[in-house]
Amino acid sequence: MGIVVGGYARISDVGELGDGRDGEEGVTRQKDDVHDLVKGRELSLHRMYVDNDLSAFKRRVNRPDFQELVSDLETAVISGIAAYNIDRITRQPRELEQLIDIYATARRPMVFATTAGDYDLSTDDGRFNARLYVMIANKFSADAARRVARQKKAEAIQGKPHKGQRAFGWQPGGEKVEPFEAELIRKGQRDVLNGKLESEVHAEWVELGISSPQSPNGETISFSSVQYILTNPRLCGYRAYVPQVERERRGRVDLGEWLLERADGTPVIGNWETICTPEEWRAVRDVLKARKTEGRGRKKGTTVSKRMLTRIARCGECGRGMFSAIYTRGTKSYEIHGYYYLCRKAEGGCGGVSRSGPPVELHVELVLLEHLTILAKDSKPGQSLDDPELIKARQELAQVEADMAEARQLRDAGEFSLAEFVREIRRLEGRRDELSGKVATLNAVGPQTGASAAERIVREWGTYTTPMKRAVVERFIEAVVIKKQPRGGNHAFRPDLIEIIWKK
CATH class of the missing domain: 3.40.50.1390 (Resolvase, N-terminal catalytic domain)
Structure with a gap:
């Protein structure tokens, strides 16, 4: 041997x-x-x-x-x-x-x-x-x-699809969309714009048994894959290119940061069928970026919240935003309602008002749906339900994009030095990203307007998650004022102590 x-x-x-x-x-x-x-x-x-x-x-x-x-x-x-x-x-x-x-x-x-x-x-x-x-x-x-x-x-510069494993949403070859997966992506994007969390979209896909081409055999799609899919620039036709050395060093990257541009600054468009528009892609990406936390607590502008009316509810005594808390376990209030809203002294409030959460939320939902039903009947086809803040942000965003195009033209004509052009483009890109995030956050009801938007919300309300409901509430309601309950007598829920202030 x-x-x-x-x-x-x-x-x-x-x-x-x-x-x-x-x-x-x-x-x-x-x-x-x-x-x-x-x-x-x-x-x-x-x-x-x-x-x-x-x-x-x-x-x-x-x-x-x-x-x-x-x-x-x-x-x-x-x-x-x-x-x-x-x-x-x-x-x-x-x-x-x-x-x-x-x-x-x-x-x-x-x-x-x-x-x-x-x-x-x-x-x-x-x-x-x-x-x-x-x-x-x-x-x-x-x-x-x-x-x-x-x-x-x-x-990639020629706009050819990426070779290798097919991308989720497209058939092998990368040029034709896969109908079922494409519609799944569109729904996921709409839900995100309507306030749904990525974790909730992931849970739905897992329940449906969805797996991606990159999923191990027998396993459903991962959370990170859902995030990657919903923000992939190829959805709107943009071609990205990440050097292999960067992929190996950093793993999965944000493809939105690796878009290829032509000499005139416009993005390279790929030779494949698209699933959404560039505006929809950017809106989803900006909303998800706005939700990311920075250290402890939540980033300003996030739509993420545990309860539907946290800080939308206002104390009727001092006007401070109200928070939610869990009733003591084992008590009757805990068994019936679970949680309540309160004005916290620790947050600068008076501490004098509290109210069981579910009855208040149910009342607000019913009043809101009635309000939307009336809007749907009174709105003319195509009439916008956008608030003035959203309209203004869209106008500013359009102006910034026009300024970026003009800056490129001036650079091509030799009227801008390279240093001046770089400084101006960086400033405009920062402003564009800021406004895009603002538009995406305000645009909670999605791309539809007028009666169709209100009708859709009323029709689909039963399928909305808490973050989605909260997004709609923030869209139409300025505040829910909870007035102090009179001492003594019956403590049954009283709608007359709840005042809804609508956005104008």
Whole structure:
């Protein structure tokens, strides 16, 4: 019985060529070569270690069988490696040095055999030859990666779809939308603009058993994938390009920050069917950005809140915004209502008013739906329900975009220096992003206007989550004033102590 070795086979066809090949044929050929090598050298093969579709050049790629091979070498389960060539084992000098350390400290006969010849890692010459070959393989991979990156960027500038796995929402090839997934995305975007949380959209998709092309077999879609899908610029036709080195270093990135632009500053448009408009895409992205927290607490302008009327409800004594709190567990109030609204002294209030939450919310909902029903009847087709603040923000946003276009024209005409142009564009882009977020936050009822918007809200109200209901309340109601309950007598809910102040 000869020295016990581990055979190693690896190939990285899948995802590199994008032609449907699975790399199995190449791995099978390598296995045959290893078996012939072991047989010809009278070695004993412990087992084959195989990493199919895994690069030996990319630093962040985890190769499970390679790691197991190294572990078995360290623990003397095996005393050598047999492979087709050394570049099948590694193309990274740091991994080779790890193997050299194992071979240099081993107190047993060791073998490093390939069909191109052996490497004696216990000698200076053997280590030099191995290092030289791995360095050459590393340089070859780096050059190939650079050529591929240039080709991919050129294709991106031409507006060609990304190769490889299909994107969620599109059929294989990336040009035609997949109807069911496209409608799922559209509904998800509408719901987000109407106040629904990403976690709620994710829960709905999981309940439907949705999985993405990137989901592991048998698993439903992840939360991060839903976020990535809803904000993907390819939805509105924009072409993004992220260098491979950035993908490997940062993982999944915000593609909205990697949009390709033409010389005139306009975005590169892809050659595929779109699922939403650029305005809708930007609105969803801006709303989700506005909801992100910064440290403890919530960012100013967020639509995220636990209760429907938190701080919309106002104390009838001091006018301060009211907060929610849970009744003491085990009490009758807890069993019936669960929570209540109160004016907090700790938040600067008088502390003199509190009221059970569900009855107040139900009353506000009924009055709001009645108000919207009347609006639907009285509104003319196409008449806008937008508030003045939203109309003004839209006008300002249109002016900023016009100013950006004019700045580019002046730069092309040579009337703007490069430094002046960069400063002005950066200022305008900051203002545009600020106004886009404001428009998206105010535009809670979505793209529809007039009677159709009010009718839709009334019709779909029963399906709205608390954040969605809150968004509509904020859209039409300035405040819900809760007046102090008179002392003594019956403490049943009294609608006359609730005053709704409508936005003008």
